[in-house]
Amino acid sequence: MRPGFYAEGPLARLSREFGLLGPLGDTMEPWMTAELDQHAAAVRDSIAADSGPITRISLSRYLDGFMDGCRERGWHSSCDGYDWETLRVLAVCRLAKEHGFVR
Template identity: 60%
Template sequence: MRRGFFVECPLTRLSFDIGHFGLLAAREDPGFTAELDQHAAAVRDSIEGDGLRVTRSSLTHYLHGFVDGCRERDRGYDSVDYDWETLRLLAICRMAKEYGFIR
């Protein structure tokens, strides 16, 4: 295993779960890709706005804070489309892969 990779990393677990359900691979249309790009930009802006670089640690920290916020809102959804929280999680997974934090 490459240095810095470990199975218990929250980014690894989330990406495995997302990949297991095929959520990221299932939608390859340009509109969906554009939405993910916008969410990834928002994540980068948030992390860099705190004066940090995007690292595995800062992205994991963002993920924890985001999930905590989702739990606090605890809303149910009846739409068949992806809600913004799911899109944000998918963008975080894609960023983790693009930055090389996970495989």
């Protein structure tokens, strides 16, 4: 197993669940690529401002805080389409995959 890979962590679970909602591979529609790039940049900036580099722990903490905020606002992932929250979670999942934290 690769160092830093945690098969049962929140990033892995969410990546499995949200991977069903949108493509996280190499064949994405151009609009989806642009949206996820913007969301990923915002996540990287937020983590860098709070704690420095992206690590499994810093990305997991970001995800926990983001999901807490979503729940407080009453958001749930069963809506149709790609709302702002879904795109942000997909971007977090893509970052986790790019950094080797999930498969």
